[in-house]
Amino acid sequence: MERQSRIRTLVLLLAIGILLAPVLAGCATQFVGPGGPVRGQARNIILMVGDGMGPSHFGAAWLYSNRILGKELRMVEVMKSGRTAYVVNDTADAIVTESAAAATQIACGVKVAAQVVGMGPDGKTPCKTILETAREKGMATGLVTTSGITDATPAAFAAHVEHRSDEASVAAQELQLGVDVLFGGRKQFFLPESTGGKRKDGRDLIEEAHKAGYVVVGTASELKQATGGKILGLFNMGNMAYEIDRAKTAEPSLAEMTVKTLEVLAQNPKGFFAMIEGGRIDHAAHQNDAAGTIRDVLAFDEAVGVALEFQRWDPDTLLIVTADHETGGMALIGHSKKHVGMDLFAIQKVQSSLERILEALGKNPTSENVRDVVEKHTAIGITEEEARLAANDALHTLASVLQPYLGVGWASQGHTASPLFAFGSGPGSEDLVGFRHNTELFRIMKTALEAGR
Ligand SMILES: [Zn+2]
Numbered sequence: 141m142e143r144q145s146r147i148r149t150l151v152l153l154l155a156i157g158i159l160l161a162p163v164l165a166g167c168a169t170q171f172v173g174p175g176g177p178v179r180g181q182a183r184n185i186i187l188m189v190g191d192g193m194g195p196s197h198f199g200a201a202w203l204y205s206n207r208i209l210g211k212e213l214r215m216v217e218v219m220k221s222g223r224t225a226y227v228v229n230d231t232a233d234a235i236v237t238e239s240a241a242a243a244t245q246i247a248c249g250v251k252v253a254a255q256v257v258g259m260g261p262d263g264k265t266p267c268k269t270i271l272e273t274a275r276e277k278g279m280a281t282g283l284v285t286t287s288g289i290t291d292a293t294p295a296a297f298a299a300h301v302e303h304r305s306d307e308a309s310v311a312a313q314e315l316q317l318g319v320d321v322l323f324g325g326r327k328q329f330f331l332p333e334s335t336g337g338k339r340k341d342g343r344d345l346i347e348e349a350h351k352a353g354y355v356v357v358g359t360a361s362e363l364k365q366a367t368g369g370k371i372l373g374l375f376n377m378g379n380m381a382y383e384i385d386r387a388k389t390a391e392p393s394l395a396e397m398t399v400k401t402l403e404v405l406a407q408n409p410k411g412f413f414a415m416i417e418g419g420r421i422d423h424a425a426h427q428n429d430a431a432g433t434i435r436d437v438l439a440f441d442e443a444v445g446v447a448l449e450f451q452r453w454d455p456d457t458l459l460i461v462t463a464d465h466e467t468g469g470m471a472l473i474g475h476s477k478k479h480v481g482m483d484l485f486a487i488q489k490v491q492s493s494l495e496r497i498l499e500a501l502g503k504n505p506t507s508e509n510v511r512d513v514v515e516k517h518t519a520i521g522i523t524e525e526e527a528r529l530a531a532n533d534a535l536h537t538l539a540s541v542l543q544p545y546l547g548v549g550w551a552s553q554g555h556t557a558s559p560l561f562a563f564g565s566g567p568g569s570e571d572l573v574g575f576r577h578n579t580e581l582f583r584i585m586k587t588a589l590e591a592g593r
Contacts, residue, residue, distance in 0.1 A: 181591040182458035182567040183411035185274070186402075186447045187246075187581075190440045191239060191285075191293055192422030194466025194558045200430070200482065200548065201437035203472075208484050209438075214445035215563070218461055222565025222572070229465055229560060229578040232261055236557045239422070240304040242464035242578060243296035247271065249582030257292060257310065258300035266300035270585050271319070274413035277589070280320045280369075280405040281412060284397050286380045286436070287419025288326025289314065293464060297415050308339050315349055320370050320412075321404050323363075323397045324419070327374035336377070346372070360392035363400055371404060373397065382420050382493040383439040384432050394418060395442040402450045411456075413589070416443055424493065425467035428539035430482075430548035431490035431518075433470070451566055458568040458588045462581065466558035469551025476547025483547045489519035490546075494539060507531045514538070520545045567591075 190197070198215070205213050231241040232251040241254045248267035250260055260267040271281050283294040290307035299313035311329040314322055330345040331337025339345070346356055354372040357363045363373055375391045386393065392400075398416055405412035418440030424432035444461055451457040476483040492500075497517045501510060507527035514522055514530070522530070526541045536553060543549065562581060564572050568588025571580075 181456070182588040183456035184406070184454065185270075185411075185413045185458045185568075185585050185589060186450070186460070187270075187413075187415045187585065188440070188444055188447060188459070188461045189243070189246075189293055189415065189417045190421050190437065190461070190463045191287065191417055191419045192425045192465060192467030192555070193418065193437060193440070193463040194470060194556070194560060196470040196472055196558075197421060197425065197433055197437050197463075197466070198561070199472055200470070201434050201441065203482060204434050204484055204487065205438060205441070208488050213441050214448055215441050215461055218444060218448055218459065218565055219563045222459075222563055223569050224561055224563040225572045225574055225576040227462060227560045227562045227576050227578055227581075230557065236555050237465050238292070238304075238555060239464050240292035240296060243293040245579045246462075246464070246581045247297045249579050249586070251579060255303050255305075257295045257302075257304050257306075258297070259302060264302055269297050270582055270589070271297040271413050271415065272317070273586065274411075274589060275317070275319075278408075278410040279412050279589075280408035280410075282321030282401045282405050282414040282416075283314070283319055283323075284321065284394070284401050284414065285324040285417040285419040286383075286394050286439070287324060287417065287423070288329070288379055289322050289324030289374065290326050290329045291324070291379075291419060293417045293419065294322075294324065294415060308341070311339075311345055312343070315345055315352065315354075315372075318352070318370075320408075321373075321401045321414070323371070323373040323375070323392075323401065325374070325376035325378055325380040327358075328377045330374060346374070359390040360396060361390070363392050363396065366400065369404065369407060371400070373400075379420065379423065382424060382429075382432050382436060382495065384435040384491070384493050385496050386439075393442065394439050395446050398443040398446040402446070406450070406454065413585075416447070418443065422467045425470060425550075426553055427494050428468055428536060428543070428550040428553060429494040430470075430542075430546045431487045432493040432495075433468075434487060456567060458564065458566040458585065460562060460564035460569070460572065460581065460585070462562035462578075463560045464578075466556045466560065468553065469556045469558070471549035471551060473547060473549040477544050479547060481547055483545065486518075486520065486546055487548075490517070491519075492517040494542075498538065501531075505531050514542075518542065518545075 233253040247269040290310040292304040295310040299310040421436040510527040
């Protein structure tokens with residue numbers, strides 16, 4: 141009797157084991173290895189970087205989204221369902237970083253000096269990036285930005301140059317490495333001078349990309365129709381448009397680029413690494429353009445929403461959302477001309493970037509021109525004296541003239557050392573908590589990438 145009972149127990153345990161095996165095998169976040177629980181095996185990694193997006197940029201977009209658009213930010217969804225860390229970002233040589241050093245620190249996990257792209261602490265020895273590690277493992281890779289695809293942030297993941305201004309080399313290296321998806325602006329660095337580009341070596345990288353098997357696209361509709369495992373999307377000779385100006389162009393949104401990226405990269409059974417950047421948040425903030433900054437944060441947020449939906453579809457995905465640094469010392473000050481705090485209604489009425497308004501003003505405008513053009517693009521009626529000031533100077537005078545109407549303050553036209561957030565969810569996000577240096581984001585991604593592989 142006792143023996144029979146023992147056999148029955150054994151059979152039952154075996155049956156439970158067989159039943160649970162597929163469940164355990166599919167459970168990416170928790171499985172037991174020889175040294176105890178191994179956390180965070182992710183098949184895919186999506187790293188999203190809001191360039192220049194400090195806590196105030198996020199806060200301004202949050203207020204605008206909730207109070208004007210009547211909806212919550214997708215980034216808040218990520219925060220609520222995942223984990224959040226406080227992030228600092230000083231470099232080997234500075235308290236205030238720029239995008240090249242910041243991106244290299246995130247991509248390689250070491251402190252480096254300003255302006256270097258994908259180089260280690262000595263500034264001239266290439267460091268192995270998280271994208272290169274993913275590629276070695278047979279994973280698909282992608283880089284996406286609204287700035288230039290040769291600009292510092294995407295460059296630091298797939299290229300190695302001593303100074304970020306060497307964008308011609310960056311373009312060649314990104315293709316040489318075979319990054320599967322490359323979407324952004326600055327097509328000029330892919331074309332020789334003879335065809336209107338900026339390459340001095342005479343190479344036509346678009347032609348070379350075709351030969352290497354890339355589908356090459358240049359508009360939103362071409363992007364939508366593109367199929368294949370490798371796509372090069374160059375949507376502007378310079379940077380892509382600010383979101384606030386984009387409707388008048390044929391360019392895709394960051395969210396549309398994100399959809400195509402994930403669609404292409406997810407075809408690889410070994411998984412993928414993608415870095416997706418809201419690159420123009422930084423540029424709008426450099427220009428102290430409050431409305432432009434907020435619109436670009438919202439465009440970035442929409443792309444985060446796409447990544448979040450993907451992660452729900454494929455939960456073996458580590459999603460990290462962060463920034464490289466803060467730009468502009470943006471301050472949500474306590475007053476504007478008509479309101480206490482930011483004037484969200486005034487910001488809503490602004491229809492163009494400051495850059496576009498200045499283009500419309502042309503050279504040496506009269507104060508009457510300035511008043512008309514500003515009113516047409518912003519619905520703000522500035523005074524005669526303010527118009528005279530703006531007529532005599534350029535961009536930042538207009539920005540400071542508009543500041544009291546919009547109720548957003550700026551301490552700088554450059555970057556600041558403001559701490560940032562990194563938040564995310566999915567396997568590997570367990571360590572995305574507490575106080576982190578941006579170099580640690582590399583380790584978090586690498587651990588997730590290598591666990592169980
Ligand atoms: Zn910047």
